[in-house]
Amino acid sequence: MTTLLTVDRVAKNFTGLRAIENVSFSLDAGEIFAVIGPNGAGKTTLFNMIAGVFAPDAGTIAYCGQRIDGLRPDQVCRRGIGRTFQIVRPFPALTVEDNVMVGALLRRSDMAAARRRAHEILSQIDLLDKRGLRASALTLPDRKRLEVARALATDPKLLLLDEVMAGLRPTETDRMVEILRQLNQSTGVTILLIEHVMRAVMALAQRVLVLHHGAVIAEGAPGEIVRDPAVIQSYLGVEAAG
């Protein structure tokens, strides 16, 4: 089991607000890892630091053994980390196919090869029949899948998914979970996801990290952390423990 990502004692402040404090964890290749916690816990901040949107104020982030903290977002992506956005950002005037092609063109300069790759991913994600539609014409669940498809087209080894289930109905959530699980099994892509939808977390994640007020309060298998008293108190509530 190779270690893919190591986050080591990172911290981030935003003028007076301690958003992240002394967070450390590591990911093995092929894992599905979830980060959960109440709103404002610092989950997206953590993501943004890994994705290169901003640099941590302290600590390091290493990917495949090399430091990536402080790199630009496009540099991080080229290293092999793909990400989605919490509020989806498709390219509205482009078609579904063209959206994914933009991603596929990162590692391919041949247009035909990029198109083939785009079709491949679109069929994996079940959007192939909508490839000619403008992205602006899609429903929210479809946009979420487009977002994932586009990030996948860049051939990442690590995929960062930011609340990709938000706004989806249970059936749609199950569908997305199935797609992600399939992708993880067939391609071995490591997935780091931020989630609020516990149904998805329990179904997908092999390990879970719980953040609260920017600090780690629990880490472990899903079954363990739902019974962790600190987690129950700060986030889940007594009912979740079942």
Add this chain to the structure above:
Amino acid sequence: MPAEIYLNVAVGGMLTGLVYGLMALGLSVIFGVVRIVNFAHGEMMTVAMYIAVVLFSAFKLDPLVMLAPIAAVLFVFGYAMQAGLINPFITRPEHSQFMLLIAVAMILVNTLLIVFGPDARSVQTSYSLDSFQIGPLIVDATKAYAGGAAIAFALALFAFFRFSLTGRAIRACADNYTGALVVGLDVKRLYALTFGLGSACVGAAGAMLVMLIDVTPQIGPGYTLLAFIIVITGGLGSMPGALLGGVLIGLTEALAGLFFTPSAKSMFAFALLVLVLLFRPQGILGKRLA
């Protein structure tokens, strides 16, 4: 050259700069609240200037006296433009907004050209050639009056935004559009009001400026650009910044005209703009944008 010349030129420049500042204040108010880049700003001022010219040549009415009516006319024009034309464009992409106002500007400039012709007009009042002497300082009467009027108008505007309920409502819209809507403010009307106020500034500035320079239809675009330079230099969203920027530009212009060829003086304004955009985009008094 004796020091007095520098002083006189500098003071003259600063007074003219106050008028520029008032014009820029109008732009700042509009951009700060409605977030529309008014590319027709200088052209609207040119319209105001022509109104002053016509009133003077036909009825011998002093522009300073006509300041309020001219500002009022421009207010109505601005209000109507925002409510009628610009409103749907708030949510449109930026280049659409520019193009809309560029189109308005083109129509204004060329209509003026058709109506008044390309020749320069000016307003020569009875005191146009007078000057005051304060110690070693010699100040043109027109500049002194214009500068004073500019300050008065600006102060009135500050007071409105600071103390009146409507003024504060407008500032609320600027700070938080959705919040303002949620709280029940009639944002559309307030936007139109703001555009009207910004236009009134421009109208007043025009009435003052017509005493200081000659007007042709073509000077509009130059002043739109100048207004932008001032607003960006002084600080977007800062009303005192607009006045400060205006004074700074007026000063630079006057002194540059003294040291270098007069026609090159605008180059300094542009150079200043480029420097500000690059190194301090929030301007001198502006707040740092996120």
Add this chain to the structure above:
Amino acid sequence: MMGRLLDGVSKRVLIGLFTVFAALIIAPLFANDYLLTILILILYFAYTGQAWNIMMGFAGQLSLGHAIYVGLGAYTTAALYVHFGIGPWIGMAAAVAVAVVCGAIIGFLAFRFGVGGVYFAILTIAFAEFFRIGFDHFKWVGGSAGFFLPVANYASNDLWNLRGNPAMFYYVLLAMTSGAFILCHILLRSRMGYFWQAIREDEQAARALGIDTFRYKMYAVVISAGMTSISGVLFAFYYNNLFPEQIFHISRSIELILAPIIGGVGTLFGPIIGAFLLTGLAEALHEAMNALGFDAPGAKQVFYGICLLFVVMVLPDGVWPPLKKALRLNPHESDRGKS
């Protein structure tokens, strides 16, 4: 290569293009001097509009100071011709180089320092104004008094020196515009074209997909600048006089963006259609007014302004997209404003 070029283009479009092209080739045989002048103007705006469209329509960067590149192209080749006897085709290389450097500087300053949107537009205006005033004092190329190219007799067409009758200029422009059209078509379908459109749609999302947005924005600016400067070369040799006040003036910059905006920003046919429509209608208006006995300088500009207003309000994507729909030229539902 030819096959790939024509891939996905409908037969009707091709036939239409060929017809138009054929008509344009034989036009000088039937057109009188006046009509030829109009056609030259149309092609000039179509070409320059295409070049501007690369920066704005493809990459989403609004330049309102594009006259800089026309002016630099014009002055560079004119100066080389007048002072050193260097022909315009060689001078063109220098012109493109100068424009590319200028564009690179503007782009670098803007993009490195995060100047975008409104501010970028204002920056471009400021640069254009700076050059306008600067060239007014640039005595080596005539300053504000103007720079003049020696006008020889037009008994023979000298293509090498671009001295000749209007028909020669017409064909050169036709070749340029056609070349630009093909180039834009290629660019739009290329990897770079896709990256540009991604940047235009959402720069941050584009970055998250690994696109080095700074680099690609620079490419757009530099290519656009270089292409535009070539029209400046023609400008210089066609009009034979250059005045900074005119060539760098903001109204010039606005003028050359009217066609692509009215035709359709970001589309392939937009700038060309816009040029035909705008100039055609303007001249028709001019003729109508002459016939009625009006002579109002500025009326044409008012007309342009009204057209622009109309398009911006009613047809925000320009004339071409709805026209394309009406002609049923869409291959399938996708309508990414490509052609």
